[in-house]
Amino acid sequence: MTMQLLFLLEQVVNGLVLGGYYLLIALGLSLIFSVGGVVNLAHGAFYALGAYLSLEVAKYLGFGAAVVISPIAVAMLGLLFERFILRRFYTADPILSLLVTFGLAMVVEQLIRIIWGAAPLPASMPAALKGSVVLGDFLFSRYRLLLLAIVAVVLAGVWVLLNKTSFGRVVRAGIQRPDMVAALGIRLQPYMTAIVMLGVGMAALGGALFAPIALVHPAMGAEIITVAFVVVVIGGLGSFWGVVLAALLVGVVRGITINYLPAAGEASMYVLMFVVLLLRPRGLLGERIEKFE
């Protein structure tokens, strides 16, 4: 009995680690939606680009440099994406921004096919990061512990940025009352550019970090966008901690489901979303955002 319980706890902790990784992708998606009102269906494409670029960089400069350079490069692409595409759609019918980001996702996926080929690319982590560590009775992959630490640092950074800086005050005000912000003479556009760069940069970091442990292939972006979207919906739009909670919850629920009913593992997050939306249509910690009501 205690063994079983302990093992379940191990699955829970493991689920938290996985949730941390989902968080990297979902948080950016949530931020871009909160500030700009755009569901960025191309978010997964930036994740995929992050993975592919990291492999290119790793060839010359090694894994460590790749994990830093690739997200920065993708953030630069995010700048172009916001300036020349996304910006035109903030006040338009949401259907239009969905279509354009959906289209962009397909264009990027095909571009990846053309440049890198349809076959998955091999990716390995440095040998030093392989293997696992046993803490107490729990087994952790050494690599995933590192991943978790990176996520924690990024998360803390984003929180401080949003809550403790003047940048964050403008962004938070912009989420709730863009008209008031404008009336005070502050242009929201540069803030939006920064948020998009931050969001897609985090997605790219997720791609770069996951490349050594999952398949790097053209459709990887399409795979992750669904999960990220589910996390955002469960967490509630506009809520920083909602997304954090939802990502961890999705990871944990998946782990527990696989423990008892492996075949339902991938379906568990959709069931979770269903239940959460039934009980709390705004999501777990969703705020009431006036401009979307």
Added chain:
Amino acid sequence: MSNEEKKGSSAPRSGGRRKVLQAGAAGALALGFPAIVRARSDAIKIGHLTPMTGFLGALGGWAVLGIKMAAEEINAAGGVMGRQLDLTSEDSVNPATAATKAQRMIERDKVDVLMGEINSASAKTIMQVAKRNRRLYMQIGARSDALRGAFCNRYTFHVDIPVTVMVNAEGQGLMREGLVKGKRIYALTSDYLFGHDLAKAAKKFVTTHGGTVIGDELVATDATDFSPYLLKIRQAKPDLVATNLGGNQVTNFVKQYAEFGLPYPVAGFNLNTADAWAAGPGNLGGIWPTVWHHHVDTPGTRAFVAAFRKKYNKTPENHAWIEYVSLHVMARAMSETKSTDTEKLIAYFEKEPKFDLLKTRMGYFRNWDHQMMQEAYTFTVKAPGTYTEAWDFLKFSAPIPGPDQPLELLAPTKTENPCRF
């Protein structure tokens, strides 16, 4: 939506947000739109279906390269009966879409024959379309036994080795290593037709040879993270981890198994060379079965590999090979019968003519269940430092069955296979 608002539902005036979310959800799920590759001319029409997206999409990419190369070769040499081949490759997406597309290819595009597929579930629905329309379908790459057994029909011919052959080939390799008899085996199984078939055949092999299956977990086809399964494996402490996975699953599992560094030997009853390459050197271990590899020592394979490398600048994977030989087999059948008529082609194949599959021995379609009899191989991984090219880390066995054994040795027998036309 507006009705709901009038009734004063629990979330008043939430139309905008809901609309965005609903549309967003639809969009997120629809990503992975079918890719379409078309050829010109209107000579002999070949309708080719293969997964180009999803968890088998990477393998389908190889399939398209292989069959395209064969079509170009045949057309450059004057075509079949002086007519050019018009090959249309489409993404089969999923079983329902595969059937719709197959029906459309027959009705609207008037294709002479259907070819292709890797996904066993999609192959099954295409087989039903072929039967309903009485049109020949050469089922190239799906390996489920049931397609050649309980679901078999006389309009379908199967080129790839079935699950039973893979299990038997792999099983012989495992027996040699002493990993079956008296051993506790933990299995992971892909949760669809092919995986279930594979698990059944593997379990039968293991139990008849004195091993015990102590766990068998189903894995959804879209699973990318295996860590919960790895924890369960660690808890079970098996003597051998046997995978009955397919497509991207195998690669993801292999990479994460290396990540966690669990000490138990791994073997699999299914792995394609592409999956192994994608895993990368240093991540793969264990013994695996395969239907063909680029080191097969025959003039045919050497010429094919050289031509493929020249054209595409990469080494062909077994799905490229099988699509390539399949179209050549089809072209020869049409040439020799001087016809594209389904009945004539069936009669021709059922005479069991021998086809060059670029292997040591010729293959043939067994006439009572329409599956190709041919050699198979197993492979292991070379020690680090013993190979120079990054993709060249696999070490392949001699053909199985051996030269003095019957080709049907590993295939299901007439009593084992319920197929009756």
